[in-house]
Every structure is written in C-alpha cells, then in structure tokens.
Amino acid sequence: MPNTLAHLGIQTLVSRGVFRDADVKWVWLACIVPDLPWIAQRMIRAAWPGVDMIDLRLYAIVQSSLLFCLVLCAGLACFSRWRWRTFGLLAAGSMMHLLLDALQLKWANGVVLFAPFRWELVNFGLFWPEDLTTTLFTLLGVAVAGVAFCRLPKIGSDLRLPGPGLALLASGALAVYIVGPICFSRAVEMADLHYTRTLRQAEVRENMPVEVDRGRIVATPEGSELLLWTGERIALNGLLEGTEGVFSLRGHFSARDAIAVDATHRHRAGIRDYASYAGLLLVVAWWLVCIGRWASARGRAKVTS
Numbered sequence: 001m002p003n004t005l006a007h008l009g010i011q012t013l014v015s016r017g018v019f020r021d022a023d024v025k026w027v028w029l030a031c032i033v034p035d036l037p038w039i040a041q042r043m044i045r046a047a048w049p050g051v052d053m054i055d056l057r058l059y060a061i062v063q064s065s066l067l068f069c070l071v072l073c074a075g076l077a078c079f080s081r082w083r084w085r086t087f088g089l090l091a092a093g094s095m096m097h098l099l100l101d102a103l104q105l106k107w108a109n110g111v112v113l114f115a116p117f118r119w120e121l122v123n124f125g126l127f128w129p130e131d132l133t134t135t136l137f138t139l140l141g142v143a144v145a146g147v148a149f150c151r152l153p154k155i156g157s158d159l160r161l162p163g164p165g166l167a168l169l170a171s172g173a174l175a176v177y178i179v180g181p182i183c184f185s186r187a188v189e190m191a192d193l194h195y196t197r198t199l200r201q202a203e204v205r206e207n208m209p210v211e212v213d214r215g216r217i218v219a220t221p222e223g224s225e226l227l228l229w230t231g232e233r234i235a236l237n238g239l240l241e242g243t244e245g246v247f248s249l250r251g252h253f254s255a256r257d258a259i260a261v262d263a264t265h266r267h268r269a270g271i272r273d274y275a276s277y278a279g280l281l282l283v284v285a286w287w288l289v290c291i292g293r294w295a296s297a298r299g300r301a302k303v304t305s
Contacts, residue, residue: 002100002129002137003272004279007031009141011096012148019089024152025290026086028283030093033072034101034111035276037063053230054196058188062181065112069094071180075173078166081158098122104129107248107265108194108211116184119191130268138275145282154286156294198253199230205253212249214267219244226259234259245269 002010008031015027032039037060044051062068073090080086098111102122106129110121127133162170189197198208216227219242226234226249236243237254238261246267254260 002104002134003141003275004032004035004277004283005141005145005275006134006137006279007097007100007141008279008282009139009144010100010137011093012144013140014096015089015093018092019085022089023086023155023158024148025155025286026080026089027093028286029076030073030090031097032280032283033069033076033090033094034064034097036072039280054189054200055185057194057229058185058196059181061112061188061193062115062184063177065115066095066098067112067115068177068180069098071173072177075170075177078162078170078173079159081160083166086158103127104134106213107250109213112193116187119184119187119193121193128265128267129272141275141279145279149282149286154289154293156290156292157297159290159294199228199232202256206255207252209252210250210259212247214246214248217244217247232257236261238262239264 008028011031012024012027015022015030016024041056041060044056045053070091073087073094076090077083077087098113102111102113102124103126104123105125105127106123110123112119113122114120161167189200192198194213195210198205198210212226212228215229217224217236217239218227222235223241224236224239224243226236228234235255235258236249236251237258238251246269248265248267249259249261250263251259251261
C-alpha cells in the first residue's frame with residue numbers, strides 16, 4: 001500500500017479540491033484511519049509475543065475494512081462542532097485511502113470494501129510499491145506537507161468535548177470498532193483472506209496454493225527459509241542458493257513445512273516504512289498544534305467567564 005506521505009499528498013489535494021477549505025487536521029486523520037489496525041498489530045506483536053498471529057491478522061483485516069473505518073469515523077466526528085461535515089471528510093478520506101491502497105500490486109493482500117456482504121480482497125494491481133509511481137506520490141506528499149505547514153491554518157476552534165448524547169454515540173462507535181471485528185473473524189478465515197485458513201490448516205495444506213506479501217527470506221546451509229508472519233519458518237524450493245531479503249512470493253505447499261516457489265518479487269526494505277513514519281509524525285504534530293490552540297482558547301474562555 002502507498003506510504004503515509006503519499007497518502008497525505010494525494011488526499012490533501014483531492015479533499016481540498018472537493019470540500020472547499022477542508023480542515024487539514026481531519027483530512028490528515030482520514031489518511032491514517034485504515035492503517036490504525038495495522039499499526040496496533042505491530043505494537044501488540046512487540047508487546048505480546050505469544051499472541052496467536054493468525055487471530056490477530058484476522059482481527060486487523062476486519063477492522064481495516066471500509067465498514068469499520070466508517071464506524072470509527074462516526075465516533076471521531078462527535079468531537080467536532082460540524083460533525084456531519086467532519087464525518088463526510090473522514091469517510092471520504094478513508095474510502096480514498098483504501099482505493100489508493102488497492103492500486104498497488106500486492107500478492108495475498110488488498111482492501112476489503114464490501115464487508116459484511118462480501119469478504120474479498122480488492123486489488124487492481126497497477127504498480128509495485130517500489131515503482132516510480134509510488135516514488136512520485138511520496139515526493140508529492142513531501143511537497144504538499146511542506147506547503148501545508150507553512151501556509152495553511154492549524155485550526156482547533158471546531159474541536160469540542162461531546163455532550164451526553166454525542167458522548168454515548170462516540171462510546172458506542174468505539175465499542176463496535178473494538179469488539180465488532182471478533183464477530184466477523186470466522187467469516188474472513190473461511191474466505192481465506194491473506195491465506196489465513198490455508199496457513200492454519202498445517203496438517204492438510206500440502207499441494208495447496210499460497211501467496212506471501214513482503215516476507216523475509218534468509219539463507220541457510222540447506223537452501224533458503226521464509227520467516228512467515230505467523231512465526232513459522234518454511235523451507236523454500238525453487239530459489240537460487242543464498243537468496244536473502246524481503247520478497248513477495250507465489251507457490252504451493254510441497255509439504256507441510258515447505259513451499260515450492262513459482263514466482264517472486266524483491267522489495268527494497270526500509271524506504272516504505274521510513275516514509276510512513278515521517279507521515280505519521282506530521283499528522284501527530286499537526287494535531288498537537290490544533291489541540292494546543294483549542295486548549296488555550298478554552299482556558300482563556302474560562303478565565304473571562
């Protein structure tokens with residue numbers, strides 16, 4: 001999927017073109033709403049190494065779907081004085097984020113747009129994350145973010161603490177966002193998204209097709225092994241001896257713990273992550289300024305009253 005900087009560039013231009021004077025803080029928040037489950041997944045993996053990785057992946061797939069993005073957007077909009085306009089910005093931005101993600105070529109990956117009616121991955125597969133298109137999108141993000149910080153207002157005046165009714169709505173949306181994915185995890189596994197069902201059924205997966213997105217391959221005395229996201233180490237057949245790095249691959253299980261590789265694509269490690277970290281820092285910085293101005297204005301209002 002495009003990195004966060006790329007999302008900031010494209011979505012800022014489109015959102016402010018469609019929504020006149022769209023508030024940048026909400027536009028930028030929408031840029032990361034679909035990524036929040038994947039960010040949380042990384043944090044949970046680091047803090048809780050014993051977690052079942054397949055269950056965690058199923059949860060993140062559901063939570064990052066358009067349906068649950070809209071649920072979260074509804075809750076977040078309760079903290080704005082203009083909640084319908086804010087919800088529209090967040091919802092449109094989340095949809096735009098998912099469509100941009102779907103443009104990239106990602107084996108065993110994609111976005112879920114039609115849940116809960118259809119649990120399938122949408123992937124248009126137009127270009128790889130390392131292609132020139134992604135680089136241009138990233139440079140656009142750098143330029144747009146620079147102009148935004150220098151010239152666009154950082155507004156906190158529309159922020160508010162919701163009253164009882166809206167607080168109940170926000171709490172309900174958050175509860176659905178957190179608990180709801182558990183109810184659909186089984187449906188996602190049955191649909192074999194990210195090959196979760198295939199990977200779970202270790203005893204019977206021989207001869208079953210499999211794809212892996214951005215897996216790390218390491219060289220061993222016997223050949224090459226894939227460090228699968230589930231925590232398994234899988235022997236690979238069909239690679240050149242000494243092959244190492246981050247790869248997407250296609251193939252089939254030639255045995256319970258071995259994959260016969262039919263096709264691979266090498267990824268450049270690190271660049272995408274660093275661009276995403278930079279984008280996230282920009283979003284957090286913008287929001288901190290806006291919240292600071294809101295808190296300052298609120299404090300002055302209390303003093304004068």
